[in-house]
Amino acid sequence: xxxxxxxxxxxxxxxxxxxxxxxxxxxxxxxxxxxxxxxxxxxxxxxxxxxxxxxxxxxxxxxxxxxxxxxxxxxxxxxxxxxxxxxxxxxxxxxxxxxxxxxxxxxxxxxxxxxxxxxxxxxxxxxxxxxxxxxxxxxxxxxxxxxxxxxxxxxxxxxxxxxxxxxxxxxxxxxxxxxxxxxxxxxxxxxxxxxxxxxxxxxxxxxxxxxxxxxxxxxxxxxxxxxxxxxxxxxxxxxxxxxxxxxxxxxxxxxxxxxxxxxxxxxxxxxxxxxxxxxxxxxxxxxxxxxxxxxxxxxxxxxxxxxxxxxxxxxxxxxxxxxxxxxxxxxxxxxxxxxxxxxxxxxxxxxxxxxxxxxxxxxxxxxxxxxxxxxxxxxxxxxxxxxxxxxxxxxxxxxxxxxxxxxxxxxxxxxxxxxxxxxxxxxxxxxxxxxxxxxxxxxx
Numbered sequence: 001x002x003x004x005x006x007x008x009x010x011x012x013x014x015x016x017x018x019x020x021x022x023x024x025x026x027x028x029x030x031x032x033x034x035x036x037x038x039x040x041x042x043x044x045x046x047x048x049x050x051x052x053x054x055x056x057x058x059x060x061x062x063x064x065x066x067x068x069x070x071x072x073x074x075x076x077x078x079x080x081x082x083x084x085x086x087x088x089x090x091x092x093x094x095x096x097x098x099x100x101x102x103x104x105x106x107x108x109x110x111x112x113x114x115x116x117x118x119x120x121x122x123x124x125x126x127x128x129x130x131x132x133x134x135x136x137x138x139x140x141x142x143x144x145x146x147x148x149x150x151x152x153x154x155x156x157x158x159x160x161x162x163x164x165x166x167x168x169x170x171x172x173x174x175x176x177x178x179x180x181x182x183x184x185x186x187x188x189x190x191x192x193x194x195x196x197x198x199x200x201x202x203x204x205x206x207x208x209x210x211x212x213x214x215x216x217x218x219x220x221x222x223x224x225x226x227x228x229x230x231x232x233x234x235x236x237x238x239x240x241x242x243x244x245x246x247x248x249x250x251x252x253x254x255x256x257x258x259x260x261x262x263x264x265x266x267x268x269x270x271x272x273x274x275x276x277x278x279x280x281x282x283x284x285x286x287x288x289x290x291x292x293x294x295x296x297x298x299x300x301x302x303x304x305x306x307x308x309x310x311x312x313x314x315x316x317x318x319x320x321x322x323x324x325x326x327x328x329x330x331x332x333x334x335x336x337x338x339x340x341x342x343x344x345x346x347x348x349x350x351x352x353x354x355x356x357x358x359x360x361x362x363x364x365x366x367x368x369x370x371x372x373x374x375x376x377x378x379x380x381x382x383x384x385x386x387x388x389x390x391x392x393x394x395x396x397x398x399x400x401x402x403x404x405x406x407x408x409x410x411x412x413x414x415x416x417x418x419x420x421x422x423x424x425x426x427x428x429x430x431x432x433x434x435x436x437x438x439x440x441x442x443x444x
Contacts, residue, residue, distance in 0.1 A: 014044055015044050016044065016045040016047070016101075016106040016107060016108045016109075017044050017107075017400070018046075018048075018049065018098060018106065018107040018109070018110045019032060019035070019046065019047070019048045019049070019113065020048075020049050020050075020098065020110065020111065020113065020119065020122075021050035022090040022114075022116060024051065025050055025051050025052065025054070025070070026050040026053070026060055026068055027054060027057060029113075030203070030290065032048065032050075032113060033063075034392075035111075036060055036063055037062065037063060040066065041393075042397045045065065045106070046063070046065075046066040046067070047101060047106060047107075049071070049098060050068070050069075050070055050071075051070065051071060051072075052070035052071060052072050052073065053070065055070075062290075069101070071093035073090075074089070087116045087118050094119065094122070098110065098122060102126075107126070109131055109132040109133070109134065109400070109403060109404070110123075110133050110134070111135075111136050112133070112134070113136045113138050114135070114136075114139060114141060114168065115138070115139050115141045115144065116164070117165045117168040118164060120168045120171040123135075123168070123172060124171055127171070132174065132404070133173050134172060134176060134400075135169060135175050137175060137176060137177050137178060137186070139316070140185065141164065142158050142161040143310070145157060145158060145161055146158060147310050147312050147313075166189050169190075170191065172195075173195070174195050174197065174399055174403060175195055175196045175197070176199050176399065177196055177198050178200060178316075179338050179341065181314070181315035181316070181338055183196050183198050185315065197395050197396070197398075197399045198395065199392045199396045199399075200387060201317055201322055202326060202383070203294075203322070203323060203326050203389060205384075205388050205389075205390055207294060207389075208327060209294055209298055221254060222254055222255040222301040222302070222366055223296075223300045223301055224243075224257045224258070224300075225257075225258045225260065225296060225302070225304065226239045226257070226260065226261070226303075226320070227288075227293065227296070227303065227324070228261050228319065229261055229262070229263045230261050230262060230264065230266050230269060231263045231264055231265060232265060233307075233310075233312070234263070234307060235308050235353060236306060237265070237269060238358060239257060239304055239306055239358070240259075240273050240276060240278065240282055241272075241355035242355040242359045242362065243276075243278045243282050244277065245355050246363060247278060247281060250363055254366075255281075255301075256282075257278075257281055257283065258282075258285060258300075259282060259283070260286075260287075260288050261285075261286075261288075262286055266284065266286075293323065294327070297323060298327060300327070301329075301365075302330055302332055302362055302366070303320065303324030303329040303330070304331075304332050304333070305320060305321050305332070305347075306358065307333075307339075308352075309334050309335070309352065309353065313334070314337045315338060316336075316338055317341075318333075321339055321347075322342060322383075324343075325379040325380075325382055325387060326379075326388065327379075328377070330347070330348070330365055330371075330372050330375040330376060331343050331347035331379075332347065332348050332358055333347050335349035343379070345375065346375045346376075346378040346379035348361045348364075348365065
């Protein structure tokens with residue numbers, strides 16, 4: 001009997017993963033970009049459904065063939081009602097495009113990234129089709145709401161968000177947790193331990209210029225960097241106030257604060273810098289791409305993580321801290337559980353996040369090049385042996401191979417083809433030299 005070539009072609013087709021995002025354009029979500037590249041490297045096809053960013057993009061930048069299926073966004077929530085309207089719109093758009101992927105014979109598995117935690121009805125639909133549904137847990141939505149609401153969060157809203165998180169976790173085939181605290185949260189919600197995989201945030205070694213520890217600026221100016229989102233819960237105003245305090249402690253013009261990122265408080269922060277008299281000391285770069293982030297951090301003396309000691313922040317891994325550590329940049333941060341697990345002795349920890357605490361810690365580091373060099377070595381060692389994406393991608397790819405085991409087509413690779421962490425991330429830094437910024441500087 002003659003084989004059906006059409007059926008054979010279908011069997012040989014690689015498995016396809018559809019990734020859903022609601023709060024960020026795909027080209028600006030570095031974690032999702034790394035996940036897409038990992039899936040491609042392991043033989044999968046990928047489509048990302050996300051809010052529209054650059055209207056000219058059809059393929060994810062840096063990827064081989066990851067398709068972008070963007071949808072328009074007309075609302076940016078700032079209160080409970082507008083947030084609800086924004087999430088309902090995103091749910092409709094995501095559901096419509098996901099259905100299109102299913103009807104086109106793609107979406108053999110789906111990964112959803114929160115916030116929000118509203119896509120569990122789609123999980124029931126996809127799982128009813130016999131396909132895996134993965135929840136990539138980016139944020140603790142109830143804790144984010146509590147933090148943004150200040151001292152008076154609405155208890156009914158908090159309970160509703162908690163219920164949505166429970167449903168999102170319990171309807172998933174597998175959960176990807178960004179750290180051990182998120183894993184423990186999933187276990188408390190009743191997820192089986194074998195269904196949770198910890199995949200931390202962090203850059204790939206390939207994204208980093210091979211220059212060792214932070215190299216410093218050409219004119220010897222210390223750069224004190226904040227890198228990340230500028231939201232109300234991120235406490236970036238403390239960085240501006242710390243610059244004001246540092247200008248009293250250190251009148252010499254041998255330092256500059258660089259705030260790199262974008263968000264709802266950007267204009268407020270610019271106005272604050274003017275009002276506090278430090279507009280000439282604080283630079284706002286806006287959103288930076290991957291190469292621009294690397295170039296900035298290669299010249300940084302200190303990285304600042306001003307997140308306050310809330311429950312959400314204790315349980316969250318800040319992507320900016322891993323970015324600092326990966327370039328050997330000493331960190332000044334509030335003493336948080338997951339920040340210590342990330343940075344260890346590569347950070348100086350302050351108690352409350354008050355601007356005066358940050359200014360004092362930064363001032364002491366600027367005057368202590370030997371300590372900075374020792375912290376840089378710790379940072380680079382932690383990145384090379386544990387934190388780099390090369391280590392995380394092994395866990396991520398292994399999870400997908402496990403989910404597809406027994407369903408593979410001829411185009412799928414098997415788990416045994418995944419490189420070990422040591423093969424994937426050979427140490428890049430043989431030695432750590434004292435950064436240029438620690439040499440004697442002259443005042444301009």
